[in-house]
Amino acid sequence: MRIALFATCLADAMFPRAAQATVVLLERLGHEVVFPAGQTCCGQMHVNTGYQREALPVVEHHVDVFEAALRPRAQGGDGVEAVVAPSGSCVGSVRHQHAVVARRMADQGRADAGLAARAEAVAARTYELSELLVDVLRVTDVGARYPHRVTYHPTCHSLRMLRVDDKPLRLLRAVHGLDLVELPDAEQCCGFGGTFSVKNADTSTAMLADKIRAVQTTRSEVVTAGDSSCLMHIGGGLSRLRVGTKTVHLAEILAGEGWEAAL
Amino acid sequence: MTTFLGMPGLPVATERGTLRGPDTFPVAARKALGDTQLRKNLGHATSTIRAKRARVVGELDDWEELRAAGAAIKADVMARLPELLVQLEENVTARGGHVHWARDADEANRIVLDLVRAAGTPDDPVTSVVKVKSMATQEIGLNEALAEAGIAAVETDLAELIVQLSDDTPSHILVPAIHRNRAEIRQIFLDHMPDVDPGLTDEPRVLAMAARAYLRRTFLAARVAVSGANFAIAETGTLAVVESEGNGRMCLTLPQTLVTVMGIEKLLPTWRDLEVFLQLLPRSSTGERMNPYTSMWTGAPRTSGGTADGAPDGPQDLHLVLLDNGRTATLADEAGRQALHCIRCSACLNVCPVYERTGGHAYGSVYPGPIGAVLTPQLAGMHGHGADAPAGGDPVDTLPYASSLCGACFDACPVRIDIPSMLVHLRAKHVETAQAQRRVPGLPASAENAAMSAAAWVMQDAGRFSFAEKGLQLGRLLARDGRIRSLPPPLSAWTTSRDVPAPPAETFRQWWARTRGDRS
Numbered sequence: 132m133r134i135a136l137f138a139t140c141l142a143d144a145m146f147p148r149a150a151q152a153t154v155v156l157l158e159r160l161g162h163e164v165v166f167p168a169g170q171t172c173c174g175q176m177h178v179n180t181g182y183q184r185e186a187l188p189v190v191e192h193h194v195d196v197f198e199a200a201l202r203p204r205a206q207g208g209d210g211v212e213a214v215v216a217p218s219g220s221c222v223g224s225v226r227h228q229h230a231v232v233a234r235r236m237a238d239q240g241r242a243d244a245g246l247a248a249r250a251e252a253v254a255a256r257t258y259e260l261s262e263l264l265v266d267v268l269r270v271t272d273v274g275a276r277y278p279h280r281v282t283y284h285p286t287c288h289s290l291r292m293l294r295v296d297d298k299p300l301r302l303l304r305a306v307h308g309l310d311l312v313e314l315p316d317a318e319q320c321c322g323f324g325g326t327f328s329v330k331n332a333d334t335s336t337a338m339l340a341d342k343i344r345a346v347q348t349t350r351s352e353v354v355t356a357g358d359s360s361c362l363m364h365i366g367g368g369l370s371r372l373r374v375g376t377k378t379v380h381l382a383e384i385l386a387g388e389g390w391e392a393a394l
Numbered sequence: 395m396t397t398f399l400g401m402p403g404l405p406v407a408t409e410r411g412t413l414r415g416p417d418t419f420p421v422a423a424r425k426a427l428g429d430t431q432l433r434k435n436l437g438h439a440t441s442t443i444r445a446k447r448a449r450v451v452g453e454l455d456d457w458e459e460l461r462a463a464g465a466a467i468k469a470d471v472m473a474r475l476p477e478l479l480v481q482l483e484e485n486v487t488a489r490g491g492h493v494h495w496a497r498d499a500d501e502a503n504r505i506v507l508d509l510v511r512a513a514g515t516p517d518d519p520v521t522s523v524v525k526v527k528s529m530a531t532q533e534i535g536l537n538e539a540l541a542e543a544g545i546a547a548v549e550t551d552l553a554e555l556i557v558q559l560s561d562d563t564p565s566h567i568l569v570p571a572i573h574r575n576r577a578e579i580r581q582i583f584l585d586h587m588p589d590v591d592p593g594l595t596d597e598p599r600v601l602a603m604a605a606r607a608y609l610r611r612t613f614l615a616a617r618v619a620v621s622g623a624n625f626a627i628a629e630t631g632t633l634a635v636v637e638s639e640g641n642g643r644m645c646l647t648l649p650q651t652l653v654t655v656m657g658i659e660k661l662l663p664t665w666r667d668l669e670v671f672l673q674l675l676p677r678s679s680t681g682e683r684m685n686p687y688t689s690m691w692t693g694a695p696r697t698s699g700g701t702a703d704g705a706p707d708g709p710q711d712l713h714l715v716l717l718d719n720g721r722t723a724t725l726a727d728e729a730g731r732q733a734l735h736c737i738r739c740s741a742c743l744n745v746c747p748v749y750e751r752t753g754g755h756a757y758g759s760v761y762p763g764p765i766g767a768v769l770t771p772q773l774a775g776m777h778g779h780g781a782d783a784p785a786g787g788d789p790v791d792t793l794p795y796a797s798s799l800c801g802a803c804f805d806a807c808p809v810r811i812d813i814p815s816m817l818v819h820l821r822a823k824h825v826e827t828a829q830a831q832r833r834v835p836g837l838p839a840s841a842e843n844a845a846m847s848a849a850a851w852v853m854q855d856a857g858r859f860s861f862a863e864k865g866l867q868l869g870r871l872l873a874r875d876g877r878i879r880s881l882p883p884p885l886s887a888w889t890t891s892r893d894v895p896a897p898p899a900e901t902f903r904q905w906w907a908r909t910r911g912d913r914s
């Protein structure tokens with residue numbers, strides 16, 4: 132399948148390995164990955180902080196870029212069949228916020244009335260990595276080997292906005308050599324919440340403290356998740372406290388040990 | 395009397411401060427987070443009730459259908475509110491009750507006060523009333539208003555009583571004294587409960603018996619009761635209160651005069667609709683299949699109810715005060731009106747990771763937790779961050795941001811209120827209000843606004859974005875051993891407790907251009 136990668140701004144700038152591993156994994160499974168070079172960001176930070184007017188051009192830009200990627204090649208597009216992002220949160224924003232912002236801004240006379248429908252069309256073919264693998268490509272054993280003790284944190288947006296359910300766990304269980312340990316109170320938020328982590332830093336930290344305690348009870352070497360943002364938060368705490376557990380994006384585990392050799 | 399309904403009015407600013415606390419949420423939360431007793435009680439209580447709720451909800455295979463039905467009924471009520479309220483008024487009146495309409499808190503308090511005064515005589519005035527636990531009367535600050543007029547309002551719900559005796563404020567919709575432990579409760583009883591046994595221990599049963607004895611004396615002497623209502627049935631004029639202790643039923647049956655204060659959104663069209671809500675409410679709120687006491691009353695009794703003297707049983711003088719207090723303004727906002735679907739079960743509080751750690755007082759409103767964060771700003775109004783806002787902003791304005799948007803509240807809500815989407819909507823409203831205020835000449839944009847505008851300018855163009863990424867890569871200079879331990883404000887709020895990894899030597903798009911650049 133020909134698939135467009137939406138790397139997400141955070142992975143692009145700060146955590147490129149999550150996006151690189153997604154490319155390496157999909158190519159290993161025999162798919163063709165394209166990276167629409169015009170892409171930037173989904174606008175979630177703006178929307179979730181209340182800046183919908185400022186988010187509007189970012190949303191419009193995202194829709195333009197991926198609409199073109201999805202357009203058949205005969206019509207000048209990239210002819211991809213799906214868009215994938217290594218982030219539940221950014222896909223949640225594309226799927227659940229873009230049309231909402233477009234409608235609100237259209238009501239204020241700031242956005243084109245057709246934008247919401249275009250955003251919905253792009254969103255309908257945009258998938259989070261575990262969704263793409265399990266639902267679209269119909270694979271759970273991706274042939275990876277990862278001989279480490281790992282615990283999985285289901286991020287809030289993948290769980291409650293996208294309802295990925297146990298798809299990431301099914302993928303992890305099929306990884307050879309991986310010792311998967313259940314995370315206590317796994318579904319509790321890690322406290323990131325975008326600008327919440329700065330605006331309400333004390334509460335955010337209190338939530339993080341409990342997440343770190345849960346991670347520690349698992350005695351894992353690695354905590355994984357489908358979102359670089361939540362991993363940045365959990366990892367930021369683990370690093371500050373020198374816990375010794377590291378954070379690794381789900382895509383990197385599925386790419387398999389030694390995947391960096393393909394870089 | 396109904397002409398103002400359905401017409402958007404301005405949200406009310408309540409003078410009694412029952413919706414607007416003294417501190418912003420971050421400031422109040424910081425204090426609460428340091429309270430060990432509070433953290434322990436909250437952690438224990440919320441996790442216990444979460445487990446109970448999950449168990450009883452899991453028993454029903456039609457739970458999702460029930461939630462959908464509850465949401466649909468409430469949406470229908472909001473669409474037809476004026477007409478249904480008139481129907482309710484007609485049916486209550488036809489069965490011997492009296493209906494009063496209150497635009498705001500002050501009007502409601504005045505109405506109740508007049509009714510309480512009218513229940514007495516010049517020689518024998520009413521000096522106290524008994525109260526059924528009610529959010530609406532807390533919202534209007536009724537107890538304080540009655541106290542100013544020399545009338546004592548005695549709370550009869552055990553937890554409310556504890557809060558009242560200690561001159562405290564509730565911290566949870568359903569478990570108002572969730573922040574207290576047994577030893578504290580014993581001390582509160584010893585210090586403030588009239589005629590209490592000085593040998594009182596802190597055993598739960600002993601404490602409950604002490605409260606029982608005190609309340610029995612109070613019930614038997616009471617001439618007026620004030621209640622809220624969980625539901626009102628438009629087609630019959632029936633009011634309903636659900637509770638666990640039975641003290642509410644004492645209030646509803648013993649006194650001669652019963653005054654019910656109810657938000658106009660508590661309405662249900664038909665008796666049949668109760669079937670849905672009497673399943674949704676107890677399972678969501680106390681984690682019980684059914685609540686121990688469901689009291690319903692329809693007008694004043696006119697036939698003999700079996701009292702010794704053959705007089706009709708129960709209160710003879712029935713009043714219903716229908717309260718707006720910002721609700722029609724809330725109804726006018728299509729994206730915000732779902733907040734009026736709330737049945738005050740408090741399931742969203744119990745699953746909220748923020749509430750679980752800060753407790754209710756941090757919200758500064760009688761409505762705490764996720765529902766408080768969306769209801770309070772709509773009832774009380776947000777003020778933006780204009781020139782005259784207090785430092786750190788208006789406390790109410792900080793409430794929509796008191797959430798990580800984790801979405802647990804939406805999943806728990808028995809009437810499917812999409813609280814996370816409403817929080818995002820209210821944040822946008824807040825920013826737009828603040829921006830409109832800043833458009834006054836001479837006022838600079840806030841630092842946050844400037845940063846957001848700059849980021850948006852960068853994020854709408856890949857060239858600008860990759861240029862900005864190169865700037866970010868300079869952050870590697872700040873890192874030691876691959877991590878950054880300290881950043882300047884406002885990002886210092888992050889680095890006080892969390893590291894930041896060093897930016898990568900090569901961004902993703904640089905890698906792509908280097909390895910696959912010829913492909914697209």
Ligand code: SF4
Nearest residue numbers: 736737739740742807
């Ligand atoms: S918003 Fe929903 S979950 Fe929260 S108290 Fe209201 S009805 Fe219950």
